[in-house]
Amino acid sequence: MLEIKNLVVQIEDKRILNGLNLTVNKGEVAAIMGPNGSGKSTLSYVIAGKEDYEVLDGEILLDGQNLLEMEPDQRAAAGVFLAFQYPLEIPGVASMTFLKAAMNAQRKARGEDELTTPDFIKRVNAAAAQLEINKDMLKRALNVGFSGGEKKRMEILQMALLQPSFCILDETDSGLDIDALRIVSEGVNALRSPDRSFLVITHYQRLLNHIVPDTVHVMHAGRIVKTGGKELALELEANGYADYRESEAA
Amino acid sequence: MPAVQETIDQVRSIDVDQYKYGFETEVEMEKAPKGLSEDVIRFISAKKGEPEWMLQWRLDAYKRWLTMKEPSWARVSYDKIDYNDIYYYAAPKKNPAPKSLDEVDPEILKTYEKLGIPLREQEILAGIEPERRVAVDAVFDSVSVATTFKEELAKAGVIFMPISEAIREYPDLVKQYLGSVVPVTDNFFATLNSAVFTDGSFVYIPPGVRCPMELSTYFRINEKNTGQFERTLIIADKGSYVSYLEGCTAPKRDENQLHAAVVELIALDDAEIKYSTVQNWYPGDAEGRGGIYNFVTKRGDCRGRNSVITWTQVETGSAITWKYPSCILRGDNSRGEFYSIAVSNGMQQVDSGTKMIHLGKNTTSRIISKGIAAGKSENTYRGLVSAHRKATGARNFTNCDSLLIGNQCGAHTVPYIESKNATAVFEHEATTSKISEDQMFYCQQRGLSEEEATALIVNGFVKDVLQQLPMEFAVEAQKLISISLEGSVG
Numbered sequence: 098m099l100e101i102k103n104l105v106v107q108i109e110d111k112r113i114l115n116g117l118n119l120t121v122n123k124g125e126v127a128a129i130m131g132p133n134g135s136g137k138s139t140l141s142y143v144i145a146g147k148e149d150y151e152v153l154d155g156e157i158l159l160d161g162q163n164l165l166e167m168e169p170d171q172r173a174a175a176g177v178f179l180a181f182q183y184p185l186e187i188p189g190v191a192s193m194t195f196l197k198a199a200m201n202a203q204r205k206a207r208g209e210d211e212l213t214t215p216d217f218i219k220r221v222n223a224a225a226a227q228l229e230i231n232k233d234m235l236k237r238a239l240n241v242g243f244s245g246g247e248k249k250r251m252e253i254l255q256m257a258l259l260q261p262s263f264c265i266l267d268e269t270d271s272g273l274d275i276d277a278l279r280i281v282s283e284g285v286n287a288l289r290s291p292d293r294s295f296l297v298i299t300h301y302q303r304l305l306n307h308i309v310p311d312t313v314h315v316m317h318a319g320r321i322v323k324t325g326g327k328e329l330a331l332e333l334e335a336n337g338y339a340d341y342r343e344s345e346a347a
Numbered sequence: 348m349p350a351v352q353e354t355i356d357q358v359r360s361i362d363v364d365q366y367k368y369g370f371e372t373e374v375e376m377e378k379a380p381k382g383l384s385e386d387v388i389r390f391i392s393a394k395k396g397e398p399e400w401m402l403q404w405r406l407d408a409y410k411r412w413l414t415m416k417e418p419s420w421a422r423v424s425y426d427k428i429d430y431n432d433i434y435y436y437a438a439p440k441k442n443p444a445p446k447s448l449d450e451v452d453p454e455i456l457k458t459y460e461k462l463g464i465p466l467r468e469q470e471i472l473a474g475i476e477p478e479r480r481v482a483v484d485a486v487f488d489s490v491s492v493a494t495t496f497k498e499e500l501a502k503a504g505v506i507f508m509p510i511s512e513a514i515r516e517y518p519d520l521v522k523q524y525l526g527s528v529v530p531v532t533d534n535f536f537a538t539l540n541s542a543v544f545t546d547g548s549f550v551y552i553p554p555g556v557r558c559p560m561e562l563s564t565y566f567r568i569n570e571k572n573t574g575q576f577e578r579t580l581i582i583a584d585k586g587s588y589v590s591y592l593e594g595c596t597a598p599k600r601d602e603n604q605l606h607a608a609v610v611e612l613i614a615l616d617d618a619e620i621k622y623s624t625v626q627n628w629y630p631g632d633a634e635g636r637g638g639i640y641n642f643v644t645k646r647g648d649c650r651g652r653n654s655v656i657t658w659t660q661v662e663t664g665s666a667i668t669w670k671y672p673s674c675i676l677r678g679d680n681s682r683g684e685f686y687s688i689a690v691s692n693g694m695q696q697v698d699s700g701t702k703m704i705h706l707g708k709n710t711t712s713r714i715i716s717k718g719i720a721a722g723k724s725e726n727t728y729r730g731l732v733s734a735h736r737k738a739t740g741a742r743n744f745t746n747c748d749s750l751l752i753g754n755q756c757g758a759h760t761v762p763y764i765e766s767k768n769a770t771a772v773f774e775h776e777a778t779t780s781k782i783s784e785d786q787m788f789y790c791q792q793r794g795l796s797e798e799e800a801t802a803l804i805v806n807g808f809v810k811d812v813l814q815q816l817p818m819e820f821a822v823e824a825q826k827l828i829s830i831s832l833e834g835s836v837g
Contacts, residue, residue: 147788169791170799178792185789189807195793198803203794238807255793 098123099144099263099294104155106136106143106319113139115319116155121263121312124291128305129298130330131316132338137298138182140316141267144296145179146172159263174206176262180252180269187239192251195239196221200258224257228284246277253284264288265296270304282307302334317341369629372458372569376488379436381572385409388542391436395511395545398518408531408541415535421698422727422759423667425603425640433605435543437488437570455487458567482507484548484564488573496560503559505589506551510578513549520551524582528611528648528675536607536669537644540576544609547577552587552618561817563592568628568639574605581611583618585651590621592820603631603666608643616651616678621659623816624672625824628664630831633722635694638666645672646702649681649710657684658701659815661824663831666695671729673702676710676741683712686815688824690831691724691756700730700761705741705771714745717809720756721832727759734771741771749779750808752801752832802829 099121106114113136121127131137143150144157146169157164164172187195201211212220225235228250240248249269256264266285270278285295285308297308305313305327313329314321315338322341323329379390388409392402417428439452482496484507500507506517514521531541548564568575583589593610606628612620622645631638641664647656658672674683685701703712712732720726726749734741749758760777782804790800806813806825813821 145788145792148784168796169788170794170796173792173794181789181792185783185786187786187790187804187807189810190803195803198799199790199793199795202796202799206794259793 098160099296100156100158101144102156102158104140104143104157105153106139107151107153108139108149113150113319114143117316117320119314119321121294121296123294124289125312126289126295126297126308126310127312127314128310128327128330129296129314129316129321130300130333132341133300135316136319137316138267139319141179141265141296141298144172144263144265145169145177170202171206173259173261174203177265178256178259178261178263179265180249180256180267182268182271184240184243184248184252186241186243188241190239192235192237192239193221196235196255196258199255203259220258221254224254227287228254228257229280230254245272246274246280249273249277249281250284253281257284257288262292263294263296265298266308267298268300269297270299270301278304278307302330305330315341368627372454374452374454374569375440376437376570377440378434378438378570378573381434382431383409383433383435383543387435391543391545394436394438395514397511397514400518400522401514404526404531405542408538409543411532412535412538412542415538417535421669421729422725422761423669423696423698425667425696428603428605428640430539432572434570434573435576436545437573439487458487458569482560482562484509484562486546486548486564486566486575486577488545488568488570488575500559500562504553504556505558506549507562508549510547510549510580511545513580517549517551520582521549521580524611524613525578525580526611528613528646529609529644534644536642537609540578540607540609540644543574544576544578547579547608547610548581549579550581550589550591552583552589554585554587556584556587558587558589561590561592563594565594568604568606572602572604574607576606577608579608579610580613581620581622582613583615583620583654585615586617587615588619590817591623592817593622593624594627602637604629604639606639606641606643606665608645610643610645610672612645612647612656614647614649614651614654614656614678614681617653618651619655619657620647621657622647622672623659623820624661625820625827626660626662626664626668627827629666630664630693630695631666633693635666638695639664641665641668641670643670645670646675647673647683648675649678649683649707650675652678652680652707654678654681655684656682657686657815659686659812660688660699661812661816661827662687662689662697662699663827665697668695668697668699670699671701673704674712675704675706676712676738677706678710679707680709681707682710684815685712685714685716686812687716688719688809688812688828689717689726689728690719690721690828691726692720692722692831693724694722695724697725698727698729700728702731703733703743705732705734705738705743707738709740710738711741712743714743714747715811716745716747717812718747718749718758719752719805719808719828719832720749720758721752723755725757725759727761729761729763731763731765732773732775733763733765734768734773736767738768739770741766741768741773743771743773745773745775745777747775747777748808749777750805751779751781752805798829801832805829805832
């Protein structure tokens, strides 16, 4: 379970999050929607531990552990996974190499044995097949020269292999054509389980037709301003964010 | 893949003290009187039991050297070297010329054991597949203390021995080739080396022979205030092939020590020489105290048609590196290659690169250079590609990438291109990049620590060059690079 209490965050003296409260229960899929600049991506980065963000107040607890006191790699080992909106390229490092390094780093941090090579390959092959990732892609340098769809599929592959307990999808639908959106969504849905929660950040209702959320939160000016069921997303799709902007002006 | 994991383990296991070869060996040494003079040169020559012509060669070089000036064009700065405050010869007192390993001082054997250099053939043979064998020539300060697999190599007709021995046993070969690639008068440091060189390796591969194993020389500077002036001469006769590896380390000392080597390679018709170096001299401490001054002249002559010379270097050590392994592409259709990884951290200064001199027709060359600068170091690539007017159809491809870690280091690229033949095609690509915070964050988000993330990104950056190294060396080099960059992040 993820609990965020009164989170206040600024970057270079600019306040982005203003006392944000949010709870995502175990097994829940929560969507966050909101206009540009409402602080959605900042929220995902602060949960994952990116530098540059100054946390002025509040706390983030994952299953009772205080994430704000942990380094990004410790948070990852504790179960936080962020699927990036713009996955980074690592030239010269084969995707396979990267996957193995990441999996073993997390296992080591949790005091588990490293994977044997056959075991590793078996896991990768099984997960890759479902995401329609072929061997050639796994041999190529991570994300280098990948299409938008390939990059997002690679993110979900990493999610599948790392088995996190809390997954953040940061605008995973951006830059995806219909086929890629289907593959990625199916990949995510396959990972839904009573032990795993998701925070799905998106602008559009489209993604939520594929990954159906349990809860929808509307974010505006660094706060959650409305919470509802999946029908809230449809409402937003029809009416836009104008209501929330006006309420701020008022 | 396992190599990456090993690198990461290696990085993890290191504490503050990064240079693990900095220990000293207690052996009683015999030295020449301090300083440089005709008498010292006569002393060295006599110690080596050299013929008169060799002594004369040295004395001529010395006379020439007295008239020369130390070069100042490189992008390095250091206190003036007092050439009379150096010992030019230091050899273990007990037995400077052991006939077999049993005669080698056990302390010295222990030293190589500690360095992980196998000198006992039976130990090497045990448990290792035949094709993985490496013959080693171990040079300790000024003398070669052991050369392995000599007999087996001799069966194939390969000569692999200390150069001081070769001067006595194969004077004709030495006379014919010594100084034929790097002339006595070539440059200040090469001329100094010609006057005072003490030991190094000599290799001759007869026509049509593929050398049955990798050859390697391991250089160790141990004695205080002593310079190492090694001389290596490799001749690949027609249609032959040899792969040669060179490694080096030195104890940690507060004073700087001079290493001025000369390496000459000669490839005749259809011959191929692969020369790989992993240079790990003591780089000095974090404040820039101590460390080796590495002023080295390495040059290969593709003398015959269709000959090939490949230089691969991984440079991680030395306070100052001044080194330009080059190829003279004399034979028609000959090929020269230079693959380099130069890592600098702390206060290290590197000025390194290559020269590809195209003289023959349809000669090709390829330069792949990867510079990684961290800490407060300065890392310069300096290269020359030239085509003589008769070098019709000459081709070069140069790719020169720099990676910066942190914001207090510098990377510089100084390429010279000279073409006197209109048909020559020279291509040059260069990039400079930094490990971005976003890349680091991405890796850390996946569970990699800062060190692991840096190691992974750097390994990716140097991959093209590491692939050129023999397998075992590549793994070593990968570890070494990570160790050298330890403490450079954050």
